[in-house]
Each structure stands twice: as C-alpha cells, then as structure tokens.
Amino acid sequence: MSFLDALLYSLAGMAVVFFALVLLMCIIKIMTAVGDRAERRAAPAAAAPAAAPAPAPADRPLAPGTAGEVKLYDTDPRTAAMLMAIVADEMQAPLNELRFISIREVKEN
Amino acid sequence: MSIVDTLGRLAQTSGFYMLAFSWRQLVMIVIACVLLYLGLVKKFEPLLLVGIAFGMLLTNLPGSNMYHPELWDAYIAGQLRLTDIIHDGGLLDILYIGVKSGLYPSLIFMGVGAMTDFGPLLANPKSLLLGAAAQLGIFAAFLMAIGIFGFDPNVAASIGIIGGADGPTAIWLTSKLAPDYLAPIAIAAYSYMALIPLIQPPVMRLLTTKEERETKMEQLRPVSKKQKILFPIIVTIFVCLLLPSVAPLLGCLMLGNLFKESGLTDRLSDTAQNALMNIVTIFLSTSVGATAVADRFLNPRTLFIILLGLIAFEFATIGGLLLGKLMYKLSGGKINPLIGSAGVSAVPMAARVSQMEGARANPSNFLLMHAMGPNVAGVIGSAVAAGFLLAVFGG
Incomplete structure (x- = not known):
C-alpha cells in the first residue's frame, strides 16, 4: 500500500469515527430534549395537588416507612x-x- | 539398554538439555521474568501483565508443548479445523480459541460496560468529540507503520490500534488481522496504559498554557435514570447499524452497561464485572502471552511496534488536547482543554491524569468527572475505529 493510500484510509477512518460519535452526540441531545420536555409536562400536573393546603396533622406523624421513634x-x-x-x-x-x-x-x- | 543410556535419553528429553541449544527461548524466559517483575513489583497493570508474562514463560519452556503456532498457521491457511486443534493442541492452544474467536475481548467489554458510568458523557455530550479526536493516535501510527517502517496494512492497522489505549480492542483487532503480532501489540498496549501518568503530562503541559490548565468547569447537570437506561440500547442500534463489524465489542459493552443501569439485573451486572471478568482475564492474559514464541517475538519488528505504540499514545493525547483547546476558545474559556487528553480511553487512568494536571495548575480545580466523559467516549471511539479497520482490512 502506498503512503497516499494509507493517508486516505486514515482520513476516512477519522471521518467515520467523528461521524459515529457526532451522530451519538445528536442522539443524546435529542434524548435529553425529549426527556426535559416530558418532565416539564409532568411538573404542572404534580404541582397542582401539591398546591392544595395540606390538613394539619393532629400529632407529629412518623416518616413514611419508619420503624418507630428513637x-x-x-x-x-x-x-x-x-x-x-x-x-x-x-x-x-x-x-x-x-x-x-x-x-x-x-x-x- | 544400560542405565547410563536410559539416563542419557532422559536427560535429552529434559527442558534444560533443549534450552542449551535454544538461546532464543532462554532470552524469552528472561523477558518473561522481567515482565513478571514489572507486574508484581512495579505494579504495571498486574492483573493482565502477570498473566501475559506467565503465558510467555510457559510457551517458551522447551518441551512443554502448551502452544503450537504452526497449528494456528495451518488453521488460518484453511488446512486444519478447530476440532483438529482441540485434538492435537496443548492447553494454551485450547485457551487461545477464545482469543481467536474474539470471545474473550467481547466478554471483557461486557464487564467494562457493567463497571462504566456513562453519566458524565450524557451530561456533556460534547465529550464525544474529544473521544473522537483522541483516535488520531490510531491513524497516525497506522500511517507511520506503512510509510516509515513498511509494515503490511493489516499489521499497520493492528499497530495503530495500540493508540486506542484499550487492551481488549487491541487484542480483538490484532487476533483477526495480524495474529503473529498479538503478543508484542498486547504487551505494548497494556504497558503504555500503565505508563499513562508518565506519557501524558509532558505533552499536556507543552500544548496548553497555564491559564488554560487553570480553567474551572461548571458542575455537570444531573442525568436521569431513564436516559442512562436508554443510552446503551440506542448506541447499540445506531452504531452497530452504521458499522456492523463493531457489534461484538460495542454490543457486549452496552449489554454490560444495561445490566448495570437497569437496576433489575444486579446479579448479572455483578457477575459480568467480577466473576466473569476475572475468569476471562486469566484465560485472555495467559493465552495472549503464549503467542510470544521466541522465533516470532525476537524480531527487530517487535522494537518498531513498541516504538510505534508510544507514538500512537502521544498522538492520541495531542489529538484530544488540540480539540480541547479549540473547544476552550469556542466556549469562551469554559472548557478546560486538559480533559481532551482523557479521550484516549485507558479508563479511568487518563481521566485521573487530567484531574492531577488540572489540580496542579489550580488546586481548587476538580476535572475528574468532566474528564470521565471524554474517557468513556474514547472507549466507544476506539471500538468504532477498530470496526472501521476490520471492515477495511479484514477481507
């Protein structure tokens, strides 16, 4: 193989590596954007019940899942x-x- | 037959007698002992180097008949089948089947995947560019191997992959393209990975200014569990469709990662990253070491491979750093170029070196998590580069 051919293969190799990883970068960005949008949509729905005033507890309740007081x-x-x-x-x-x-x-x- | 004749014949079948007529094997035994010293005393990648050195020792003990390169030559030439090798070969021939078939490197990648957190990469996807740039070492060494040293393209591609700084990838590609050169390439790859803290810092200081090295980076954004689970699935689909030849390595890497991230397969993740990884490491290291038979290893070309391996590592570091500098400029000084050098793979050693150099310039600098992004991107990048080389030169 001549040096010129090797150089062309090297350039093609670097191009393939960059292409694959840039493609991945774009996919991650899309994935993040979709995830963020879904979170934003879910946030108002979750905030609505939270906005309602919670009834005052008669006594200090135990934390969920707790196994008694220490x-x-x-x-x-x-x-x-x-x-x-x-x-x-x-x-x-x-x-x-x-x-x-x-x-x-x-x-x- | 007299007792003297019997003793004489017994002496002639002993390894000591045979060693007297084979200085090459004696030299290989000395080299194996030096490598054992480096692994056990200097702690250079001991988990692999000890096995490689011991395999080298076993294969070069005259009369041990544990590994037969001539059987593998006949297998490659199509004159023998694997069943013939199992029938006629030694213990290390049988273990070597896992190398030849690409089984061990792929299983090691599964364990690596189960141990890898792609969170820093998902938090900062631009890291992938640094992981790509650091593959410059692979192609620079490939070019020099052909242009300066006159290696065949297959061998040059295998030498170049040392620059990927990823042992299993180097073994996987070399076992397919240039099996005769497996031992020197694997030894060079693992030795230079262990020497990363010595190889990289001078280049890092040379190519960056103090101001650049002092750059503090913003904290990474949190990454959701859902993203971490989706990532291995999406990478497998897209990258393996783009470059099918990389599927065994990348598929196993991502399967291991999915075991880890799903949270439902903890037992499998634990097995992949501990028991399976340890078993495969033993088989892989000893059988790779066994390929270092005296007649093939003691060759001036081995020295060229060692030299080209070092060049590959340096160019890989330079590639990552130069793109890091460009990103520093384009981001208005928000990205520390030192994280670029971590794109060479060698997880997590290269990321640690970035952290150390960053902290050296500015003690309040914490680059480790930022460097882990390019570091794991480098693993994917070197696997893609190996897939490309296999697709082009694998016939």
Missing part, C-alpha cells in the same frame, strides 16, 4: 441520623427495616 440522649439529631445510616450500611439492610430504640452518647468518666 429516643436520643446527649446526641443531636444530625449525629443520630449519621449513626443510623452507618449501621444500616454495615448491616446491608434498608434503614426503614431497622428499629432503633435509643441512642446514647457514652461518656468516659
């Missing part, structure tokens, strides 16, 4: 949330399937 002793809610997430991760179990009774900070004397 009592905190000398522990702030942020630390407690972090500890529960770590325990759930270590046990490979969903957080809402675990029941925490209480979290207490152990202080050294």
